[in-house]
């Protein structure tokens with residue numbers, strides 16, 4: 001599994017608190033039994049009118065096509081546990097998300113896809129969003145070793161629980177193999193529970 | 197770090213090992229599976245040549261996509277039919293227990309776990325669904341997971357987890373008449389905010405929860421996630437044990453006695469330490485209604501809608517402004533000024549028998565207002581059967597409500613039950629997010645099942661206490 005240490009690319013600001021997973025991906029797209037087409041749907045109802053014509057949304061603007069870092073605000077990804085939400089962002093091209101805070105299940109789902117969900121202060125997020133808005137061509141550098149984001153003349157610290165940082169940096173973010181390795185201990189734990 | 201709480205005991209008992217990343221490998225005692233978040237996980241097992249590690253601890257059903265008017269196969273919706281076939285094939289191939297229509301046990305996953313006695317105190321429970329927090333009502337540690345984690349649980353019966361903090365929410369005193377567990381849940385979220393619970397498990401305690409029924413406790417625990425808390429629980433007590441006694445999967449005979457003895461040791465100790473404690477007075481809680489686009493944007497039914505200008509935090513103010521725009525409502529409006537088009541009683545929050553009884557008590561002998569589309573969706577086939585034995589279906593249909601088959605229905609509208617255009621619904625479900633009920637411009641008002649029934653009859657939001665039951 002690949003190590004996730006440095007992520008470079010342009011950033012797309014998606015401004016607003018409590019952006020929930022129903023907004024990131026409307027439930028009707030959850031009817032597909034594979035994730036393969038999810039990249040077509042992020043923020044669908046905010047990007048397209050009923051007749052398919054485009055609305056003004058950062059994910060539609062030409063300057064943010066090909067962006068790989070999403071800049072969000074408070075409680076990003078709240079709501080349902082649907083992995084379809086991070087899947088849709090990742091398959092659209094997002095490889096790191098920086099926000100003021102994340103819903104817990106969403107942040108966990110991101111790590112499972114090798115995508116860091118990084119927390120920065122309100123002020124720093126505002127600065128990053130402003131830069132991405134004013135100068136969308138700016139290259140952002142996410143660094144999980146120094147735990148910072150550098151863009152233009154800005155360098156801001158970011159946070160990620162150490163266990164998740166380790167999993168990404170060491171390339172063990174796909175946890176199945178780690179969990180399988182302890183099969184004997186799993187059996188021992190199960191035997192002690194008294195309810196199996 | 198919390199100490200000596202139920203959370204600590206359950207976590208420690210299921211702690212398999214510390215992973216190289218520093219995370220805990222947590223054993224999952226019960227894995228619930230539904231059709232929407234599992235097909236990709238089963239595919240991942242196939243790709244990697246893995247089996248389901250504990251098929252006897254894995255139980256599947258279908259709820260999200262099933263139509264509630266007719267469940268005759270094949271479903272009219274081709275994608276829904278494909279999804280049904282996928283769960284049928286997957287559960288068969290991997291040897292997983294499956295509650296389909298023919299079993300008579302199908303229903304919303306969080307309703308059937310408890311009603312079958314699968315959910316038991318002291319378990320860890322995971323499901324690819326955020327409202328897994330519901331099961332915490334039994335003194336379990338239960339939380340929602342994403343599809344890659346579903347894969348992990350299927351393959352290993354374990355999850356890689358970081359510990360949670362524990363906040364005790366204590367509500368003492370007596371609830372006013374007409375105030376239900378749903379109102380308690382909405383009140384807590386209103387006070388602590390939709391992100392107040394990030395990183396926490398909530399322990400609900402105090403007089404209000406001590407005297408609450410199991411179904412009420414499930415309603416409150418269900419909504420933990422709407423307050424940002426991935427899990428919420430109530431310490432198990434005699435009410436818990438009485439609910440479980442005699443259920444299909446509950447222990448029997450000597451096993452029952454041993455189980456109860458074990459369950460009695462689970463509650464948080466008197467000397468437990470919490471990361472945070474908040475206290476509220478039961479008497480301050482009114483029947484609640486959401487007016488916005490997050491479950492925290494709510495008011496007591498007799499209050500007027502809030503003024504965004506009074507909100508100091510810019511992010512929150514923007515959220516509220518967005519909510520007003522979407523909802524086409526105005527600050528200062530009375531809740532009773534909000535006319536509704538649709539009334540929905542159902543979901544894993546409020547689709548259990550007590551919820552249906554509460555709604556029926558309001559509907560009895562009354563008529564749904566003209567122009568309102570009202571329907572009742574039992575949370576499971578068993579709830580439906582019980583309701584029909586009690587004659588609730590007749591009360592509803594005589595009042596003008598449609599009586600449907602079990603499923604998630606308009607809680608998330610992945611099935612034919614959807615709002616159209618900017619219709620506004622009174623809904624006993626749990627989320628009022630933009631687009632949640634199937635129409636990008638649709639609008640949702642969350643409230644208790646009794647309040648939904650009252651709104652259906654009045655044609656607008658109304659304090660249920662004004663319609664004397």
Ligand code: SF4
Pocket residue numbers: 259260304305306325327543544545603604607608625626
């Ligand atoms: S009833 Fe609603 S919240 Fe509950 S599982 Fe179904 S869709 Fe999810």
